[in-house]
Amino acid sequence: MSEGRDSCIWLNGALLPARLARIDPSDRGLALGDGLFETIRVAGGVPQQVRHHLARLRRGAEQLGIIPPFDDAEILAAFTQTLAANALNDAVLRLTLTRGVGPRGVAPPADARPTLLITAAAWVAPSHALSAIICQSTRRNEFSPLVAIKSLNYLDNIIARREALRRGAEDAILLNTQGHVAEATAANLFLLKNGKWLTPPVTDGALPGVFRARALAGNAACEARISPDDLRAAEGLCFGNALSVLCVSRLDGQEIQTDPAAITELRAILDAKD
Amino acid sequence: MSEGRDSCIWLNGALLPARLARIDPSDRGLALGDGLFETIRVAGGVPQQVRHHLARLRRGAEQLGIIPPFDDAEILAAFTQTLAANALNDAVLRLTLTRGVGPRGVAPPADARPTLLITAAAWVAPSHALSAIICQSTRRNEFSPLVAIKSLNYLDNIIARREALRRGAEDAILLNTQGHVAEATAANLFLLKNGKWLTPPVTDGALPGVFRARALAGNAACEARISPDDLRAAEGLCFGNALSVLCVSRLDGQEIQTDPAAITELRAILDAKD
Numbered sequence: 113m114s115e116g117r118d119s120c121i122w123l124n125g126a127l128l129p130a131r132l133a134r135i136d137p138s139d140r141g142l143a144l145g146d147g148l149f150e151t152i153r154v155a156g157g158v159p160q161q162v163r164h165h166l167a168r169l170r171r172g173a174e175q176l177g178i179i180p181p182f183d184d185a186e187i188l189a190a191f192t193q194t195l196a197a198n199a200l201n202d203a204v205l206r207l208t209l210t211r212g213v214g215p216r217g218v219a220p221p222a223d224a225r226p227t228l229l230i231t232a233a234a235w236v237a238p239s240h241a242l243s244a245i246i247c248q249s250t251r252r253n254e255f256s257p258l259v260a261i262k263s264l265n266y267l268d269n270i271i272a273r274r275e276a277l278r279r280g281a282e283d284a285i286l287l288n289t290q291g292h293v294a295e296a297t298a299a300n301l302f303l304l305k306n307g308k309w310l311t312p313p314v315t316d317g318a319l320p321g322v323f324r325a326r327a328l329a330g331n332a333a334c335e336a337r338i339s340p341d342d343l344r345a346a347e348g349l350c351f352g353n354a355l356s357v358l359c360v361s362r363l364d365g366q367e368i369q370t371d372p373a374a375i376t377e378l379r380a381i382l383d384a385k386d
Numbered sequence: 387m388s389e390g391r392d393s394c395i396w397l398n399g400a401l402l403p404a405r406l407a408r409i410d411p412s413d414r415g416l417a418l419g420d421g422l423f424e425t426i427r428v429a430g431g432v433p434q435q436v437r438h439h440l441a442r443l444r445r446g447a448e449q450l451g452i453i454p455p456f457d458d459a460e461i462l463a464a465f466t467q468t469l470a471a472n473a474l475n476d477a478v479l480r481l482t483l484t485r486g487v488g489p490r491g492v493a494p495p496a497d498a499r500p501t502l503l504i505t506a507a508a509w510v511a512p513s514h515a516l517s518a519i520i521c522q523s524t525r526r527n528e529f530s531p532l533v534a535i536k537s538l539n540y541l542d543n544i545i546a547r548r549e550a551l552r553r554g555a556e557d558a559i560l561l562n563t564q565g566h567v568a569e570a571t572a573a574n575l576f577l578l579k580n581g582k583w584l585t586p587p588v589t590d591g592a593l594p595g596v597f598r599a600r601a602l603a604g605n606a607a608c609e610a611r612i613s614p615d616d617l618r619a620a621e622g623l624c625f626g627n628a629l630s631v632l633c634v635s636r637l638d639g640q641e642i643q644t645d646p647a648a649i650t651e652l653r654a655i656l657d658a659k660d
Contacts, residue, residue: 145419253527266418
């Protein structure tokens with residue numbers, strides 16, 4: 113459990129022991145997945161890339177018509193409070209924004225008061241190589257504006273991850289409805305081809321990840337459509353998000369050996385400070 | 387608000403005043419939309435079609451690997467308790483099942499204890515005719531197994547409903563990624579063509595609705611692929627779910643006059659008791 117017995121949660125302006133933090137059962141975040149989140153790496157007590165994370169949260173909120181009830185300065189102060197209360201230095205912050213409590217039904221209430229929730233967990237360094245499969249049980253919907261925002265609707269990714277575990281792998285690659293590569297279940301995908309890192313465009317169903325944007329801006333990767341055949345012929349393969357860059361050493365049972373220098377190049381982007 | 391100041395909620399075996407019912411902020415239903423729900427009409431104190439609703443919930447739970455923590459008899463008893471505690475006779479019950487509390491991350495924890503939540507609201511008869519649009523901002527993903535289960539991932543439907551409201555209508559029709567008609571934002575769609583009610587197949591992205599199944603079983607409707615052109619040429623158009631059959635009197639601004647006898651035929655299916 114990320115929230116231990118004595119952990120603290122920041123909920124709508126109050127720092128509370130986790131056991132006292134209460135989400136209303138009528139919160140639309142629970143009832144309909146009506147909300148957004150961000151996952152933020154904290155290194156040496158400093159939340160990384162907060163400007164990018166908060167900008168993406170606000171873009172998503174605008175798209176859904178949710179007005180965040182706190183400004184960026186208040187949220188940054190809440191991050192500091194939450195980390196201090198949990199005595200965490202190397203950590204992961206999760207910021208969740210929902211439309212708030214509402215009556216039954218799909219239509220958003222005009223007077224909803226959004227819920228803003230911040231939790232913190234200790235940072236656990238992941239193993240640096242993993243096995244993956246190409247997901248067969250579901251597809252990423254590149255026709256939905258949801259691909260471009262980090263919403264609470266994660267069931268397709270959960271279904272893909274469960275398929276991976278069932279098939280003896282650790283993660284899954286989602287294709288879009290046209291069969292092009294979109295992303296992994298919790299990270300963007302980076303394919304090494306002719307010595308260059310390629311990553312699928314948002315129009316093919318890739319979440320515009322914060323790490324991905326930095327890799328593109330830093331010319332460490334460029335956007336390109338990727339097919340399952342490209343994956344099978346990969347010189348190298350990585351999954352990257354705001355927390356880590358993981359090397360995929362096995363895809364659908366076939367070994368992939370990625371040039372360590374190329375991985376180091378991607379990791380350097382992740383490790384560069386704000 | 388569906389839950390008034392004095393309403394009662396049934397949560398994991400306990401009947402509680404709504405203000406005391408607490409969802410853990412780490413519940414995966416909130417964090418990732420990792421769960422399911424059912425909406426059940428209660429007429430004269432009797433929940434309608436519970437066998438069908440509970441069967442669909444269990445099919446979805448099996449698909450997601452969530453084990454409901456109560457059996458059908460216990461859930462039926464909980465319905466009765468919840469209705470009595472809220473002094474409701476004509477009502478809507480909502481049953482929500484989530485995977486329960488879990489640590490950070492997409493992978494479902496092996497030891498999750500699912501959350502089962504029952505809320506009740508008074509029945510408010512809807513107006514019997516509404517205006518609709520064909521949604522342009524998102525599509526239903528017929529490639530996902532989620533189309534066949536009633537999951538908590540409702541954001542595409544919320545986006546479609548918001549588009550409808552923005553364009554001066556009350557509801558929206560979602561197309562699938564290939565451009566075929568799938569459903570409305572909270573109901574199945576029924577199109578009158580050559581005097582017969584047609585409804586899209588699940589393979590085109592229609593949720594297998596409880597009312598829809600009864601209409602098909604009773605030969606009041608049959609499955610057929612429906613195009614936007616079919617909608618524009620409709621002799622009649624209705625949205626139907628477990629709560630109501632609503633006539634669509636205007637689509638993208640164009641008037642539709644549905645034969646009242648045909649609507650009566652569909653409503654008779656809805657009104658037939660268990």
